[in-house]
Amino acid sequence: MRGFVRWSSKWWPGVVPLVLFWAIAAWNDTTAVEADLTAKAAAAVKGIVLDKVKIAADGRDIDFAAEAFSEEGRHGALTAVAGAPGVRLVIDDTRLVPEAKPFVWSAQRDVAKITLSGNAPLPAVKGKLMDIARDQVKGIEISDQMGLARGAPVNFEDAAALLIGQIGKLKDGKVTISDSSVSLSGMARDLGGREAVAAALKNLPQGFSVAANDVKAPPYIFQANKDPVAVTLTLSGYVPDENVHAIILGSSSRKFFSEKVVDNLKTSVGAPPGFVNAVIPALGVLSRLSTGTLVMSDREVKISGDALYDAAAIQIRAGLTKDFPREWQVTADISVRPAAAPVDASVCQQLFSDLLSKTKIRFLTGRATLDSDSTGLLDHLVETALRCPNATIEIAGHTDSDGEDVANQSLSERRAQAVLDYFVKAGLPADRFTAIGYGSTKPVASNDTDDGKAQNRRIEFLVR
């Protein structure tokens, strides 16, 4: 043993080449060890959700910088790096992702580009929202300007996905989530897009509320053109549903008794409130014009054309404010058609008969109140009466045989008188007219059928 100790004191010369070996090994292997440990540390945190990960090795020590989305995630990442084989020390440069207050996310659409910006809670959510955007609007550039932050409201992902769905319905605009309130602005791509967006917003996840929905839609257009040469009434634009479509067509055919109604209407949602209540009086005005155009754009109504006589133009202008729903803007550019040449009494009679052969003056059932659908006809009758200023005219009222004779007599007289009153209001002298009621004494058809009765309920004009 003593010999071994003595010999061991002579081992020192080998230390010189050993140190040389060490120097060569250190020179040769340091960068390789660092690269290997960097890769191993990166692999260790691969499955952990982190942002801005930076891993650098200094010898066997790992300088680890990252932003974690929770304290548990941060600790887990540190433990994983420290546990990577070969790692000696971990220099902790990690921190939590900053918390956003308020948590704001937005998606903006310009015509050919969508930009997602603001905050997303996790990289996976960010990626998913980008995927949803790509699915929604194919062939459009999607730009990702989202950052990552903590503090997202519960169900953020669902709400953002729903809003990305809405941006596809916009031509341009912006949707924003700020904490749990949602706001939208912009222009809808299609008519009815605004309503579709509003309907979709009802499915927002619980806890979210709509702070502002300023999505605008293209104007809701309805047009009618009365062409006296082609004798047509052309309807175009949109109606909200088939029911309203039928109402408008029915009203048009009654009001425009001599014109053929050309129906080019399409059905679409997005009609302004009170649409029917505005269309019907607007068509009523148009029916009183010899030629004219009606254009409705959202709640703006523009009517232009020629009235048949001066008083009609005055009546039309006066009726604009009271006949239309409130909040509708009505402008009318009404001129008066030049008076037609005077004719003698027999021609006048023929003109009355021609007009009344196409349709007849309507009253409310059982009453002597003129139906508004007959205003156009009445204006034509007034215009005819104006053409024979020297003739006296008997306005004869008739009823069918239903009910008491006395009541029918009275009703026929009052109806004839109502027509006479209309003529007087139109500026015709009252002494040219006499209103006579015949009750049911002069039927022109059998009172046994509904059709016959309808023919018997009538107003006739006798020119003398």
Next chain:
Amino acid sequence: MAYMIAFHWGWLLAALVLGFCMGWVAVVTRARSVSKRWMIVLSVLAAALVAAAVLQVVPGRFGYWLDLLLLMFVPYLIGCAIGTQLRAWVVMRAMARR
């Protein structure tokens, strides 16, 4: 440790061989022995380096190089011990035969 051995096994083997050769030669060399005083100084230095490595107080690359140096000393010393023991045995047998 396992990682260091696995990564530098070539160098460690070289240190073992070097140690073996040095131990083989040490039995018959006329080289000067290390004095007892120097032995104490070197032991204290070695203990200090081991302590520094264990406590991981040397940072970064220098820490890694220290670990590598100490690790290479282990097979060197083992090689020396084996070489010396074997050479002593061979010499003893030769002397006995004479």
